[in-house]
Amino acid sequence: MLRPSAVRSIALLCLGASACEGLVGSVDVNPAPRRLVTAPEQNGVVEPTQPLAPLPAGTPNEEGVGLPIRGPGTVTPLPPADAGPSPIADAGEAPVDAGPPTPVIPDPRPVLVDGPASALDRVGVDGGGPRLGVCDGGFVIGVRPTANPSDQFGGLRLTFVAPICGTAISNPARFLGLSTEPRIAVTRNDAILTWNETEDFLGQPSTEPPDPALVWDEQPETLCPEAAPALVGLVGEYDPSAPDSEATAAIRSLAIECAPLLVDDSGLNVFAADSGHQVVSNLDSFAADGSDDYDSSCGDGAVVTDVLVHSGYWLDGFELGCSALRSPNLAGEPCSEGRDCQNGSCSDDGACAP
Numbered sequence: 001m002l003r004p005s006a007v008r009s010i011a012l013l014c015l016g017a018s019a020c021e022g023l024v025g026s027v028d029v030n031p032a033p034r035r036l037v038t039a040p041e042q043n044g045v046v047e048p049t050q051p052l053a054p055l056p057a058g059t060p061n062e063e064g065v066g067l068p069i070r071g072p073g074t075v076t077p078l079p080p081a082d083a084g085p086s087p088i089a090d091a092g093e094a095p096v097d098a099g100p101p102t103p104v105i106p107d108p109r110p111v112l113v114d115g116p117a118s119a120l121d122r123v124g125v126d127g128g129g130p131r132l133g134v135c136d137g138g139f140v141i142g143v144r145p146t147a148n149p150s151d152q153f154g155g156l157r158l159t160f161v162a163p164i165c166g167t168a169i170s171n172p173a174r175f176l177g178l179s180t181e182p183r184i185a186v187t188r189n190d191a192i193l194t195w196n197e198t199e200d201f202l203g204q205p206s207t208e209p210p211d212p213a214l215v216w217d218e219q220p221e222t223l224c225p226e227a228a229p230a231l232v233g234l235v236g237e238y239d240p241s242a243p244d245s246e247a248t249a250a251i252r253s254l255a256i257e258c259a260p261l262l263v264d265d266s267g268l269n270v271f272a273a274d275s276g277h278q279v280v281s282n283l284d285s286f287a288a289d290g291s292d293d294y295d296s297s298c299g300d301g302a303v304v305t306d307v308l309v310h311s312g313y314w315l316d317g318f319e320l321g322c323s324a325l326r327s328p329n330l331a332g333e334p335c336s337e338g339r340d341c342q343n344g345s346c347s348d349d350g351a352c353a354p
Helices: 004-008 017-024 087-091
Strands: 027-031 112-119 129-135 139-148 157-170 184-188 193-195 230-239 255-259 261-263 269-272 278-282 292-297 303-311 315-326
Touching: 112 303, 129 157, 157 193, 157 303, 157 315, 184 261, 230 303, 230 315, 292 315
Parallel strands: none
Antiparallel strands: 027 278, 112 315, 129 193, 129 303, 139 157, 139 230, 139 303, 157 184, 230 255, 230 292, 255 278, 261 269, 269 315, 303 315
16 A cells, blocks of 8 residues: 555656656656556657558558558559550550559547446545536546645645546557557646536535635646556545544545556557556645555546545545546448447448448
């Protein structure tokens, strides 16, 4: 389990110290103890690429799967205007083969959330007001905590935690061996964070403490690194029963667990890798000791897509919502059922509808 010394130690596991520091600020990154392997290649934003040299049909991709490469076919060059009748036509010879066809480079595909989120067990208690922060159409890539760092009334604990959202694009050209760009590119997107106002949820959280004796101090952001861009869990220390009130818990510290994103051989299913996880804590953020450790993490390749926060004067508890991801085909690409397509519609001729 994560102890304070581990959360606050300075041991940065990133592909480059300068790259990681530029992304998440002053951070402490530790490999998750139950999944310690080398993280895969870093992700980046997909930029337009020039077609590479033509490849013959059936060339194996980088995963060793032989896939046919579609092209426009062969071309018979026309003779010059003053060259007279075509000798090819006169001789009845076969058309000249212009060589292997130019490969068609598929367009990048948005990565979608595949179905509703499944809630993990609550950490802490169901106290204060419930607020549900959802990454609508995306997933969580980091958090922004708020804390009461004072040792006075209700102090030395977290008072709130808000998710930071991102979206992803899958690059099938890399899967086919036609591009050197990253297979999955993740981009931060603050616009897709919504606070649910249905049922008992209270919507947008307040930034003003409900009592002047409290201190609500917004802490620095903690973001997943490029090598492991998807948040899959929260870990830290807490008091299951707060010493000043047995009716609540006291969340004392928080770090994020992040995972690499992979794509299966079909190119349709995107999932968090079982290995290469990293635990990231921001050294500039508030942290205190608790009597117990907590560890709330998605399984089965799912990633965090929403956070249900129970808070009033301070953070009483939270529940993470986990979802699977999928990168369906674009219009005109092959399909066998509706969920194989971005718009959910597969036509009778086995192609995604426009």
